[in-house]
Amino acid sequence: MKLTVASSPHIRGDFRTSRLMLDVVLSLMPALFVGIFVLGPQAALVTVVSVVTAVAAEWLYEIVMKKRVTLKDCSALVTGLLLALTLPATTPLWMVALGSAFAIVVAKLMWGGLGQNVFNPALAARAFLMVLFPAALTRYAGVDAATGATPLHHLVMLTPPDQSILDMFLGNCPGSIGELSALALLLGGAYLVFRKVISIRIPAAYIGTVAVLTLVFSKGDNALEWMLYQLFSGGIMLGAIFMATDYATSPVTSLGQILFGIGCGILTVIFRYYGLFPEGVTYAILLMNLLTWAIDRYTPPRRFGTKKGGKA
Amino acid sequence: MKHLFFGGIHPSYRKELSAKEAPAPAVIPEQVVIPMLQHIGAPCQPLVQVGDYVQLGQKIGDGQGLCVPVHASVSGTVIAIEPRPHVSGRMIESVVIQNDFQDTTVEFVKNDLPLDQLDSDQVLHTIREAGIVGMGGAAFPGNVKAVSAMGHVDTLIANACECEPYITADDTLLRHDAEHVLQGMQILKQVLQPERVVLAVEDNKAEAIAKVRSILSQYSGIELAVLPTRYPQGAEKQLIQALTKREVAPGKLPVSVGCAVFNVSTFAAIYRAVRLGTPLTQRIVTISGEAIAEPQNFLVRIGTSFHDLIKMAGGLHDRTERVISGGPMMGFAQSDLAVPVVKATNSILCLLKDQNGAAENPVCLRCGKCVGVCPMRLQPLYMYRYEMAGNLKELERLHLMDCIECGSCAFTCPGKLPLVEHFRLGKKKLREASAK
Known part of the structure; x- marks a missing residue:
C-alpha cells in the first residue's frame, strides 16, 4: 500500500470559496427582489445581462489567455450581481455589459484573479461607467416610472425628499436596483454575519461613522431625520455591507477593519457634502481600497504573550 | 465562559469511533524495537549488546545531558542494535529484542x-x-x-x-x-x-x-x-x-x-x-480513523510496530491514504509501518483518500479567516505570501517563529492553502539564516 506523506493538518473544514460566494448571492436576493418589484422587469434584465456578461467574460478571458477556468468559485457571479445592483434600472443594456466585462477583466483578472485585485471590481466598473456616461448613471426611473430625482438628489438640494423615512427604509423610492431598501440590505447583512461570511466590524464602523457625522454636521432642520435620510438613501447600505466587506480589497485585521469602515464613512460624507456627484460611496470605498494593505500592515493583532506595541 | 483562549476551531471530533470500553491489552509482539531517542534532547547510548538477555523493565539505554533512559518492554534476547525507521521520519539507532514471552522482570521497588x-x-x-x-x-x-x-x-x-x-x-x-x-x-x-x-x-x-x-x-x-x-x-x-x-x-x-x-x-x-517502581514500558494508544476496521484503544508495549497494531485492529481499508502518528491536526504522516510505538505515541490514525480535502489550485481570497482562528494572533495569509516570495525579513516581522503549527488556519482556509507546510519551510529558512 502506497501511503501519502504530507504536512499536517491531515483534515480540513468544509468551507469552500463557492459556499461563501453563494451565501453572498443568497444574501443579496431580498434587495434584488425589492428592486425588481419596485422598478419592474427592466431591473431583472439589467441584472441578468450583468451576471451573464461577468461569467462569460471570465470564461472567455481564461480560455483566450490559456489559464485555468475559475468559474467554479462563483466569484464572477457575485461581481456581476453586485455591479447590477449599483446601476439604475434604466441603464442601457450594452452599457451594463461593458461595465460588467470591465469589472471582471480589467478590475479583477488582469490583477491576477481572485484575491489579487486592489479595487473592488464592481465599484471600479461603476466608477468607469460614471466617468464615461454620467447622465445614464444618474437618471433614475421612479416608482411610477417617471424620471425623478432620487432622495439623495433632494438632499443635495437641501430640500426634503418626497418619500417618508419609512418608505426609504422599505425601498419604496427611486434609486439603483439594489439600493432601494435599507431593510432588505440589512437582512442580507445579518445573514452574512450569522453565517460568518463577513464580520460586522466594517459595516458597523462605516454606517456608524456616517450616522455620527451627519448627525453632528446636520444640514436639515431635524438632525435625526437628516441622518436617517442620509443613511437610507444612495448606496451606503449596499456599500457598507457588501462592497466595503469585499475580501480581496478590505483589511483582515480587526482594528484594520474598524479603521477601514471609519475611513469609508468619513470619505462618503465628505464626497456627499462637497463632491461633484450626489453620491460618494463608490469613490470612498475605492479610495480606501488603496489603503487596505497599508492598514493591515500597521494594525497587526497584539502578539501573543506581549503587551501592546509588541513588548514582552 | 466562552473563548478562554484566542482563536481556535471546532473540527468534527469523531471521538466516538474509538472511545469504547477499557483499553484492550494489545497482543505482545515477537519483537520490539526500542529507539534510543524517544525524547527531545540527546539520544541514549545502548547499555546492552547483541546476544544479551534482557528483562522486562531493564534499562537498556541512557545518556548524559538532556536525556532520559529507555527500558526493555519485554524480556528476551537482543538480536540487533542498528538504525531503524522512527516516527520522526529519520533512522534512529534502536535495540531490537526477540521476545521470549516469559515477561521476567527486574525487581520493582x-x-x-x-x-x-x-x-x-x-x-x-x-x-x-x-x-x-x-x-x-x-x-x-x-x-x-x-x-x-x-x-x-x-x-x-x-x-x-x-x-x-x-x-x-x-x-x-x-x-x-x-x-x-x-x-x-x-x-x-x-x-x-x-x-x-x-x-x-x-x-x-x-x-x-x-x-x-x-x-x-x-x-x-x-x-x-x-x-x-x-x-x-x-x-x-x-x-x-x-x-x-x-x-x-x-x-x-x-x-x-x-x-x-x-x-x-x-x-x-x-x-x-x-x-x-515500574519504568515507562507501556502506554495507551488510540488506533482510529475511517481507514481502520476496528478503532479502539490498546495498552501497548513500547516498541510494538504500527504494523502489528493495525493488524490487531482488523487491518487497513483498501482506500487508505495516510497513516499518521498523532492526531489529524498536528500528527506526522508515516511512510513505513514498521515504525515502533514510542513513549509519546498517543495515536495511530488511519485516514481514507480524499479526507484531507486539499485543493489542486489553492487560492487566497484574503478572507482573513486564518487571522481570526490563529491562537497565537498571527496573520497566516501574509506569512504564506512572504514565504512564497522568500522574504525572510517580512517573515520575521510577522513573527513566523511564534507559530505553533496547530493547523487551525489551514483547516479553516476556504481557498485550501497549504499554510502549515509553508510555515515549516519558512521557519527552516529563518533558522538557517540566523545560524549563519
Missing part, C-alpha cells in the same frame, strides 16, 4: 510512604530513571521540566484536553485509571508545592469527567476544570491562557508565568514509577 514523607530529590531521580517524558506528544524529559519548575510555579496543570480529533487515549486513561492520574498529581504537588493544582478536561468527555468527580473528594487540593471544547485548547500556551489568563511570552517556557503542564498520561506514569 514499591514505595508506600505517606506523601509528606516523600523525598523530592528521590522522586525526581525516580522520574528520570523511569524514563518518563511528556506523553502528550512533545516528549520533553519529565524530570527536567519538574526540576526547572521547582520554586518557580504556583500552578500545576494536568492536561487531559486531548483537543485533537479522533484521539481518546487520555480519555480512556481517565475513565479507567483516574486514580493513577490523581495520585501522580499528588506526588508532583508534594514536590513542587504549587498553590493551585488543576486537572483540565474538555467538556466532550462526560464519562471521564464523571469518573474524576466521583473520586475527587479523596484528593484534597486538586481542582477539576471542565473547559468548553475548542481546538487547540490542549496546546500548552493556550491551556495556560484558558486556565490562568496568563500569556507565555514569545520564546519563553510556561515556568516563566508560574505554570507547569504535564499530560495526564505522564502523571499516571509518575505514579507508577514512584509508587510501583
Whole structure:
C-alpha cells in the first residue's frame, strides 16, 4: 500500500470559496427582489445581462489567455450581481455589459484573479461607467416610472425628499436596483454575519461613522431625520455591507477593519457634502481600497504573550 | 465562559469511533524495537549488546545531558542494535529484542510512604530513571521540566484536553485509571508545592469527567476544570491562557508565568514509577480513523510496530491514504509501518483518500479567516505570501517563529492553502539564516 506523506493538518473544514460566494448571492436576493418589484422587469434584465456578461467574460478571458477556468468559485457571479445592483434600472443594456466585462477583466483578472485585485471590481466598473456616461448613471426611473430625482438628489438640494423615512427604509423610492431598501440590505447583512461570511466590524464602523457625522454636521432642520435620510438613501447600505466587506480589497485585521469602515464613512460624507456627484460611496470605498494593505500592515493583532506595541 | 483562549476551531471530533470500553491489552509482539531517542534532547547510548538477555523493565539505554533512559518492554534476547525507521521520519539507532514471552522482570521497588514523607530529590531521580517524558506528544524529559519548575510555579496543570480529533487515549486513561492520574498529581504537588493544582478536561468527555468527580473528594487540593471544547485548547500556551489568563511570552517556557503542564498520561506514569517502581514500558494508544476496521484503544508495549497494531485492529481499508502518528491536526504522516510505538505515541490514525480535502489550485481570497482562528494572533495569509516570495525579513516581522503549527488556519482556509507546510519551510529558512 502506497501511503501519502504530507504536512499536517491531515483534515480540513468544509468551507469552500463557492459556499461563501453563494451565501453572498443568497444574501443579496431580498434587495434584488425589492428592486425588481419596485422598478419592474427592466431591473431583472439589467441584472441578468450583468451576471451573464461577468461569467462569460471570465470564461472567455481564461480560455483566450490559456489559464485555468475559475468559474467554479462563483466569484464572477457575485461581481456581476453586485455591479447590477449599483446601476439604475434604466441603464442601457450594452452599457451594463461593458461595465460588467470591465469589472471582471480589467478590475479583477488582469490583477491576477481572485484575491489579487486592489479595487473592488464592481465599484471600479461603476466608477468607469460614471466617468464615461454620467447622465445614464444618474437618471433614475421612479416608482411610477417617471424620471425623478432620487432622495439623495433632494438632499443635495437641501430640500426634503418626497418619500417618508419609512418608505426609504422599505425601498419604496427611486434609486439603483439594489439600493432601494435599507431593510432588505440589512437582512442580507445579518445573514452574512450569522453565517460568518463577513464580520460586522466594517459595516458597523462605516454606517456608524456616517450616522455620527451627519448627525453632528446636520444640514436639515431635524438632525435625526437628516441622518436617517442620509443613511437610507444612495448606496451606503449596499456599500457598507457588501462592497466595503469585499475580501480581496478590505483589511483582515480587526482594528484594520474598524479603521477601514471609519475611513469609508468619513470619505462618503465628505464626497456627499462637497463632491461633484450626489453620491460618494463608490469613490470612498475605492479610495480606501488603496489603503487596505497599508492598514493591515500597521494594525497587526497584539502578539501573543506581549503587551501592546509588541513588548514582552 | 466562552473563548478562554484566542482563536481556535471546532473540527468534527469523531471521538466516538474509538472511545469504547477499557483499553484492550494489545497482543505482545515477537519483537520490539526500542529507539534510543524517544525524547527531545540527546539520544541514549545502548547499555546492552547483541546476544544479551534482557528483562522486562531493564534499562537498556541512557545518556548524559538532556536525556532520559529507555527500558526493555519485554524480556528476551537482543538480536540487533542498528538504525531503524522512527516516527520522526529519520533512522534512529534502536535495540531490537526477540521476545521470549516469559515477561521476567527486574525487581520493582514499591514505595508506600505517606506523601509528606516523600523525598523530592528521590522522586525526581525516580522520574528520570523511569524514563518518563511528556506523553502528550512533545516528549520533553519529565524530570527536567519538574526540576526547572521547582520554586518557580504556583500552578500545576494536568492536561487531559486531548483537543485533537479522533484521539481518546487520555480519555480512556481517565475513565479507567483516574486514580493513577490523581495520585501522580499528588506526588508532583508534594514536590513542587504549587498553590493551585488543576486537572483540565474538555467538556466532550462526560464519562471521564464523571469518573474524576466521583473520586475527587479523596484528593484534597486538586481542582477539576471542565473547559468548553475548542481546538487547540490542549496546546500548552493556550491551556495556560484558558486556565490562568496568563500569556507565555514569545520564546519563553510556561515556568516563566508560574505554570507547569504535564499530560495526564505522564502523571499516571509518575505514579507508577514512584509508587510501583515500574519504568515507562507501556502506554495507551488510540488506533482510529475511517481507514481502520476496528478503532479502539490498546495498552501497548513500547516498541510494538504500527504494523502489528493495525493488524490487531482488523487491518487497513483498501482506500487508505495516510497513516499518521498523532492526531489529524498536528500528527506526522508515516511512510513505513514498521515504525515502533514510542513513549509519546498517543495515536495511530488511519485516514481514507480524499479526507484531507486539499485543493489542486489553492487560492487566497484574503478572507482573513486564518487571522481570526490563529491562537497565537498571527496573520497566516501574509506569512504564506512572504514565504512564497522568500522574504525572510517580512517573515520575521510577522513573527513566523511564534507559530505553533496547530493547523487551525489551514483547516479553516476556504481557498485550501497549504499554510502549515509553508510555515515549516519558512521557519527552516529563518533558522538557517540566523545560524549563519
